[in-house]
Amino acid sequence: MKNITVASRIAFLAGVFSLVLTAVAPSARAQYSYYALTPCRVVDTRNANGVDGGPILGSFSQRSFTVRGVCGVPTTAKAVSLNLAITGMTAGGFVTLWPSGLTRPVVSSINFSGTEPALSNGAIVGLSTNAQDLSVYDGSPSSVHIILDVTGYFQ
Amino acid sequence: MRQMPASLRRIAASCVFAMAFCWPLAAATVSKLNDDVMAPLRGPVVAKRIHVSNMPLYAHGTASIDLEEFQVWAPGGKVIVSDGKSVQYLDPPPMRFFRGLVNGDPESFAYFSIDGTTGAISGLMATRDGRFAMNASRRRPAVRAHAGGLGADPTGDYDYYLTAMDDGDELSMAGQTWACEVEKLPAFPPINKRILVETDASGHPVTALGISGTQSYAIAVEVETDFEFFQNAGSNITTATNYVTNLSGAVSTIYNRDIHTNLVQQNLHIYTSASDPWSATDAPSGLTELGNYYHANHATLKRSAVVMLSGKSVAEGVAYEGVVCGGDFSIGGGDFGGAYAWAGGIGNLFGFQGLGPVPDPNATNNGIQYGMPGDGTAMGTQTYWPLEEYAHELGHNLAGHHTHCVAITQAEANGTNHPTQLFVDVCDTTEGGACATGTASAPPEKGTIMSYCHILSPIPQQSRYTFGQAAELSHHELDDYMLRAAGPLAGGMNVVTAVGTFSMSSISGSSSVAANSTGNVASVTPVNGGSVTYSWTITGGTITSSSTSSSITYTAGASGSVVLRATLYNTNGCGVTDTKTVTIVTCTAPSISTQPSSTSIVTGQTATLSVGATGTALAYQWYIGNAGDTSSPVGGGTSVSLSVSPPSTTSYWVNVSNGCGSANSVTVTVTVTTNPASGPTLLYLVTPCRIIDTRNAAGPQGGPSLVSKGTRNVTVAGVCGIPSGVVAISVNLAVVTPSSGGYLTLFTGPANAPLPLASTINFQTNRTLSNNAIVKVGSDTINVYDGGPTTVDFVIDVNGYFK
Numbered sequence: 001m002k003n004i005t006v007a008s009r010i011a012f013l014a015g016v017f018s019l020v021l022t023a024v025a026p027s028a029r030a031q032y033s034y035y036a037l038t039p040c041r042v043v044d045t046r047n048a049n050g051v052d053g054g055p056i057l058g059s060f061s062q063r064s065f066t067v068r069g070v071c072g073v074p075t076t077a078k079a080v081s082l083n084l085a086i087t088g089m090t091a092g093g094f095v096t097l098w099p100s101g102l103t104r105p106v107v108s109s110i111n112f113s114g115t116e117p118a119l120s121n122g123a124i125v126g127l128s129t130n131a132q133d134l135s136v137y138d139g140s141p142s143s144v145h146i147i148l149d150v151t152g153y154f155q
Numbered sequence: 156m157r158q159m160p161a162s163l164r165r166i167a168a169s170c171v172f173a174m175a176f177c178w179p180l181a182a183a184t185v186s187k188l189n190d191d192v193m194a195p196l197r198g199p200v201v202a203k204r205i206h207v208s209n210m211p212l213y214a215h216g217t218a219s220i221d222l223e224e225f226q227v228w229a230p231g232g233k234v235i236v237s238d239g240k241s242v243q244y245l246d247p248p249p250m251r252f253f254r255g256l257v258n259g260d261p262e263s264f265a266y267f268s269i270d271g272t273t274g275a276i277s278g279l280m281a282t283r284d285g286r287f288a289m290n291a292s293r294r295r296p297a298v299r300a301h302a303g304g305l306g307a308d309p310t311g312d313y314d315y316y317l318t319a320m321d322d323g324d325e326l327s328m329a330g331q332t333w334a335c336e337v338e339k340l341p342a343f344p345p346i347n348k349r350i351l352v353e354t355d356a357s358g359h360p361v362t363a364l365g366i367s368g369t370q371s372y373a374i375a376v377e378v379e380t381d382f383e384f385f386q387n388a389g390s391n392i393t394t395a396t397n398y399v400t401n402l403s404g405a406v407s408t409i410y411n412r413d414i415h416t417n418l419v420q421q422n423l424h425i426y427t428s429a430s431d432p433w434s435a436t437d438a439p440s441g442l443t444e445l446g447n448y449y450h451a452n453h454a455t456l457k458r459s460a461v462v463m464l465s466g467k468s469v470a471e472g473v474a475y476e477g478v479v480c481g482g483d484f485s486i487g488g489g490d491f492g493g494a495y496a497w498a499g500g501i502g503n504l505f506g507f508q509g510l511g512p513v514p515d516p517n518a519t520n521n522g523i524q525y526g527m528p529g530d531g532t533a534m535g536t537q538t539y540w541p542l543e544e545y546a547h548e549l550g551h552n553l554a555g556h557h558t559h560c561v562a563i564t565q566a567e568a569n570g571t572n573h574p575t576q577l578f579v580d581v582c583d584t585t586e587g588g589a590c591a592t593g594t595a596s597a598p599p600e601k602g603t604i605m606s607y608c609h610i611l612s613p614i615p616q617q618s619r620y621t622f623g624q625a626a627e628l629s630h631h632e633l634d635d636y637m638l639r640a641a642g643p644l645a646g647g648m649n650v651v652t653a654v655g656t657f658s659m660s661s662i663s664g665s666s667s668v669a670a671n672s673t674g675n676v677a678s679v680t681p682v683n684g685g686s687v688t689y690s691w692t693i694t695g696g697t698i699t700s701s702s703t704s705s706s707i708t709y710t711a712g713a714s715g716s717v718v719l720r721a722t723l724y725n726t727n728g729c730g731v732t733d734t735k736t737v738t739i740v741t742c743t744a745p746s747i748s749t750q751p752s753s754t755s756i757v758t759g760q761t762a763t764l765s766v767g768a769t770g771t772a773l774a775y776q777w778y779i780g781n782a783g784d785t786s787s788p789v790g791g792g793t794s795v796s797l798s799v800s801p802p803s804t805t806s807y808w809v810n811v812s813n814g815c816g817s818a819n820s821v822t823v824t825v826t827v828t829t830n831p832a833s834g835p836t837l838l839y840l841v842t843p844c845r846i847i848d849t850r851n852a853a854g855p856q857g858g859p860s861l862v863s864k865g866t867r868n869v870t871v872a873g874v875c876g877i878p879s880g881v882v883a884i885s886v887n888l889a890v891v892t893p894s895s896g897g898y899l900t901l902f903t904g905p906a907n908a909p910l911p912l913a914s915t916i917n918f919q920t921n922r923t924l925s926n927n928a929i930v931k932v933g934s935d936t937i938n939v940y941d942g943g944p945t946t947v948d949f950v951i952d953v954n955g956y957f958k
Contacts, residue, residue, distance in 0.1 A: 033835030034957045036883035036931035038903045039913035040757045040830050048763050048798040070759025072830025081929040085898075085917050117896055118917035122927040149913035151929050152883060152957075153832070 032078055032154035040071030042082070043148040056088060056145050057138045064100040064132035067150065077127055077153035080134075084109055085120035085147040093140020099128040100135040114142060124154070188289070188315040196267065196276050200224060205253060207265075211317065212257065212280065212287060220265045220280070222255035225411075227404040229375055229419040234396050239430030247420070248272070248396055254408040257282050262621050264412055266405045270397070275313055279405050279542075281620045286539050288318045374410075374459035374479060376549065377421045378403065379445065380501075381433040384466030385425055387502030392425060398502070399423055399464060406546045409604070413622040418549070421458055433465070438473040441465060442497040443490045450483045450491040460494040460552045462545060469499030472544050474551035496548035501541050543620065546604050550622065558606040558623070559583045560590035582617065583607035659723050662735035668711045669772035670742040672814030673699070678706030679721045679733065690722045695739065711739050711814065744816030745770035751809065755826040758802070762825045765796035768811040768818065775811055782808040782822045803827050833931060836882045836957035843887075844875030846951045850891060860948045861899075861941040868906035872935035875953050881932050883957040889925035889950040890918045897943015901928055901951075904936030914942065929957070 043065045047053035051066050068075045086095055094108035110121040127133040138144050192209045203224040212218040227250075234245040249271030257263035257280055267278040267289075278289035291313035378399055388395035400420060407418035426433075432448050435441040445463050449456070459479050474496035483493035558579035580602045581591040597617040602608025608617040664677030675696075681687040691702040693709055695717040700708040711717050717737040749767030756762045766775070777792030778785055789797060789807070797807065804827050809820045847869050851857030856874065861867050872879040888901060896919040902911050916926040930937050941947055 033837065034883065034929075035832035035834030036836065036903075036929070036957060037830050037832055038908075038931055038933075039900065039911045039915070041760065041912045047761065048796065050761055050798055050800075053761060053798065066759075071757045072832055073759075074832075083913070083915055083926070083928060085914055087917070117919060118898070120898075120914060120917045120926055122915075122929070124929075147914070149915075151913075152834075152931060155835075 030078075034081075034152055034154055035077075036152040037072050037150060039083070039149050039151050041147065042067050042070050042073070042150050043146055045145045046087075046147070051132065056143045057136060058143050059138055059141050062104065062135055062137040064130070064135045065146075065148070066132050067127055067134045067148070071150050073150055073153050074155070077155050079124055079126045079154040080150050081122070081124045081152045081154075083120055083122050083149045083151065085118060085149070086110060086112060086144050087118040087147070088145040089116070089140060089142045090114050091140050091142035093138065093142065093144075095144065095146070096137040096139060097123055097125045098135050098137075099126040100130045100133050101128045102135075104135070104137055108139070112140070112144075114140075188317055193276070193315050196269075200251075210257075210280070212282060212285060212319075218257045218280075218282070219259075220255050220257055221259070222253035222265065222267060224251060224253050225404075225407070225417070227252050227400055227407060227418075227420050229421045232419075232421050232423070234392070234423045234425060236392055236425045236427060237431070239426075239428040245392070245396075247423075248393070248400055250397070250400060252404045254404070254411065256412070261412065262619060264405075264408050264620060266401075266408045268401055268404060276315065277401065279401075279539075281539075283619065285319055286620075290316055290318070374416060374549075374553070375419045375421045375457070376403065377449075377453075377456065377458045377461045378423045379433075379461060379463045380423070380425055381463070381465050381467065382426045382429050382431045383468075384464060384501055385427055387466040390427070392427070395425055396423060402464070402541055402545055405542050406549065409546055409620055409622070414553075416553075433463075436467060436469070438469055438471040438497050438499055441467075441469075441499070442473045442475075442495055443486070443492075445497055446483065446486075446491040446493055446495045449495065450493070454483070458494075460496060460549060462549055463495075463497045464501040464541070464545065465497065465499045466502050467499055471500075472496070472498040472548040474548040476551045476556065479552045494552050496552050498541070498544045498548050500544075539620075543604060543609065543618070546620075550605050556605065557583065557586060557590065558603050560586060579603065579623065580606045580608055582609075582611055659721070659733060662719055662721055662733050664719075664735065665737065666735075667738040667740050667772075668717065669814035670711060670713050670739050672742075672772060673708075673710045675709050675711060675717075675737075676706060677709065677719050677721075677735065677737075679723065680705065681723050688724050690724070692720045692722075694718045696737075711737070714739055714741065740771050742813060742815035743770045745773050745811040745813055745818045747811060747818050747820055750821050751807070751823045753823045753826070755828060756800070757828055757830045759800065761798050761800045763796055763798045764807055764809075764823060764825070766809050766811065766820050768795075770811070770813050770816075772813045773811055774813060775809055777807060777809045779805060779807060780822075781806060782819045784808075785810070799825060801825055801827055833882045834957075838885070838955050838957055840955045841876050841953060843952050843954045846871055846874050846877075846886070846953050848950045849948045850950075860946045861939060862946045863897075863941055863944050865941050866906075866910065867939045868904060868936050869939060869951070870936050871932055871953070877953065877956050878958065879935055881935065881956045881958050883929050883931045884937070884953050885927070885929050885955040885957070887925055887927050887952045887954065888916055889923065889952075890916060891923050891948040891950065892921055893918050893923075893943065893945065893947045895920050895943055895945040897941065897945065897947065899947070899949060900938075900940040900942060901930045902938050902940065903931040903933040904938055905934035906936065906938070908933060908938060910938075910940055918943075 043052045045054050045056050049055055067073055067080055068077055089112055091114040094111045096107055097109040098105050109123050112119050136146050195205050195207050205222040207220040209217040210220055228247040232247055236243040251269045253267040255265045257265055263282045265280045269276050275291035280287040385395055403418055403420040410416040410418050435444040449461055475492050478494045483491045486492045559582055578591040580598050581596050582602050584592045584595050597608045597611050602618040603621055603623045611617045659682060660680040662677050662679050668675045689703050689705055691707050695712045695715055697710045698707050699710055716739055720734045745768050747768045751764045751766045754762045775793050775795055777789040777797045779787040806822050806824050808822045811818050847856045849858050849860050853859050871877050871884055872881055898914040898917045900913055901915040915928050918924045
């Protein structure tokens with residue numbers, strides 16, 4: 001069972017931030033408040049091609065999506081809580097979410113096998129101030145569809 | 156009444172205005188011409204024309220010959236004489252040249268030249284049934300120097316003799332029969348597309364232009380000879396020069412008459428020692444040697460073709476096909492081909508009858524009186540063999556196939572050979588490929604220059620000195636090639652010169668368009684063209700753009716097909732062309748079968764609208780506004796579906812159209828809602844605690860199991876220490892041994908809250924899985940939705956809340 005606390009995940013997230021600056025141990029940066037949202041689909045690569053739509057994420061490649069300004073997430077949001085769902089994979093691997101513009105961290109947001117039709121995991125992930133603020137990497141030999149449903153944000 | 160052979164009917168028709176009865180002159184007749192026959196040829200030239208009215212080409216009548224003056228040598232052309240140590244550049248001989256038809260018959264020709272030095276006149280004439288040579292024999296020793304040119308000898312220093320050729324004249328080549336080879340090329344560009352319809356580039360019917368017709372093109376021919384040829388000419392530079400000049404002039408007369416083309420003699424190369432560049436002893440080797448020599452030594456010399464007139468004892472010629480407008484090309488092994496033709500046996504197997512002064516009326520040469528066949532000096536009947544060989548091999552350069560390999564219909568041209576196919580002639584059945592097989596036979600109208608009919612008995616009467624007339628494909632094939640290779644001219648003469656291999660892409664664009672559709676696009680791309688000009692023509696439609704650009708737009712007609720033709724010309728006037736037939740699809744007006752649907756999105760989300768429609772070649776345009784309002788088209792909204800992310804609620808509609816109608820969709824609305832956030836909140840941790848387990852007995856925190864597509868409203872306030880007014884809870888959601896794959900969605904209460912497009916956990920059959928989530932709480936409750944096909948048990952454990 002997953003029993004990582006929210007607080008620890010926030011700390012973990014902050015560690016992602018610090019990776020680009022130093023190699024020192026993760027440390028928290030700021031205190032954020034949480035704002036809850038009715039669940040809302042931000043990204044679905046099964047849709048027509050677009051910023052938050054298709055095409056499918058290619059094997060061992062990354063792309064960035066726009067989260068702020070969509071589904072009620074304000075442009076001032078620093079992080080979002082979301083549900084990451086994946087489908088369409090034909091081989092096992094992992095997917096990483098991280099704030100765009102930073103070096104991709106050596107972490108995973110979900111691990112999967114090639115036999116599962118669909119799988120999901122909750123996550124809290126920071127957002128950058130880029131127009132496309134959230135990056136996603138497919139660490140598998142298979143392309144994979146990405147679906148992100150946001151449930152709230154931190155700022 | 157017995158049917159008269161076609162050839163005889165035509166003879167009668169061609170000279171009916173001259174005499175009531177026309178019979179060919181008896182063979183091998185030599186007759187002295189009266190002064191009154193020669194008077195026009197000696198007299199002044201008016202407007203470059205001469206009319207000879209009484210030439211006795213028939214036993215019981217005379218022929219009327221209209222002549223026009225023309226030029227054989229290209230401006231600047233030289234006779235280049237090499238003796239192995241030094242090179243001389245001599246001017247062309249001071250000759251004047253005249254060409255015409257006999258009795259206006261488009262299959263006849265008459266060629267005369269006047270030697271500007273001696274004033275002597277020589278002539279070649281051919282009718283459908285006879286060939287004639289006219290030569291001078293000096294009447295008495297010259298009493299004064301000639302001023303040169305026509306009319307310089309009003310009293311007549313010469314007697315003139317007319318010799319009619321017979322079989323014996325033709326067979327004097329040591330029993331050998333002249334044959335020809337064609338070097339089959341590696342695929343050469345689309346210039347070789349044979350268009351077997353009797354229309355020209357503009358779609359107009361092609362008709363043969365006679366001697367007096369418009370002449371459209373010139374081919375500049377560089378003529379090579381070898382030391383053997385010089386020896387055959389009595390080792391006399393003047394004899395060799397005059398002979399080649401007359402040969403080129405006679406070939407030009409035929410080309411001009413049949414295919415609108417002047418042959419222009421460029422430089423003539425004569426070698427007076429054995430140290431010439433030519434060591435090959437057979438035709439194919441000679442052709443390769445010629446190509447390699449010119450590729451290495453004259454790569455930049457502009458010319459249409461190079462013709463080798465070899466004096467070697469080789470009864471054969473060889474040439475490349477369809478190359479007059481292209482550059483050299485590799486034939487492998489470091490060898491090169493190109494616009495080269497090789498003709499052997501000149502002045503050797505075929506005898507040598509050049510044009511030269513005749514010193515004494517009673518003198519003889521080899522026991523034959525001067526001016527008679529075989530005397531070795533005068534242009535005589537044996538000139539016809541080299542004439543045919545020269546015209547034939549150069550004809551290959553101009554894309555002329557052997558006429559026993561030219562099928563009469565396009566289908567046959569595309570197909571493989573079959574004995575029942577109809578060819579222009581069947582005079583040779585051994586060549587193979589898509590050529591005639593079966594029993595060799597000459598057609599009633601005899602063969603052409605591009606045929607092998609000369610090898611059929613009785614030699615040589617089965618062949619004609621023509622590429623064929625307008626109704627004959629052999630003619631059209633070359634004519635069409637010249638139209639495409641040289642291009643029609645807007646005044647003046649076009650000298651076709653060799654350039655890099657110039658070709659073009661096939662015409663691109665749709666292969667089918669809707670009837671009456673507009674804005675159809677087609678384009679071409681030149682290859683190695685340099686600066687290229689374009690000329691488009693169309694049938695079955697209308698060009699609505701410029702017709703002189705690389706691409707065009709056009710409107711299709713109502714039915715049938717559109718035929719596009721693009722012709723590209725480079726700066727040398729060489730042209731290539733391609734045609735494309737575009738099917739016109741009978742139009743079905745569009746009809747909308749599936750209307751787009753209104754939808755709702757949250758701010759920033761993307762909505763996709765789509766429409767279904769029937770009809771051919773449909774075009775789509777989406778608009779903002781109400782149906783019929785075209786003031787706000789959506790940029791790029793030209794597909795069957797449209798993805799939009801409007802900032803606020805917006806109406807859309809789509810117009811579907813083709814060439815014969817259009818249809819409007821209904822108006823649909825994309826409603827944009829906000830997703831108001833609740834906060835700010837802080838996280839309060841709780842000891843993990845189970846809110847609900849549907850496996851338990853029915854109750855607020857227990858069963859029943861959640862049915863497919865069902866929603867369970869779960870009260871969270873007052874459970875596990877969660878206070879009333881909580882904004883969100885942090886939970887772990889588990890599904891227990893689901894009986895099928897599916898998903899669950901946790902979302903905000905109250906019980907009747909709308910289900911958002913979202914999911915919280917995806918699972919598969921019999922796989923107990925869990926996921927954490929933060930869920931916004933509404934009215935102290937959350938909702939759980941089963942999106943899968945079967946009933947499922949779930950468990951929710953809380954580990955904190957936001958308030």
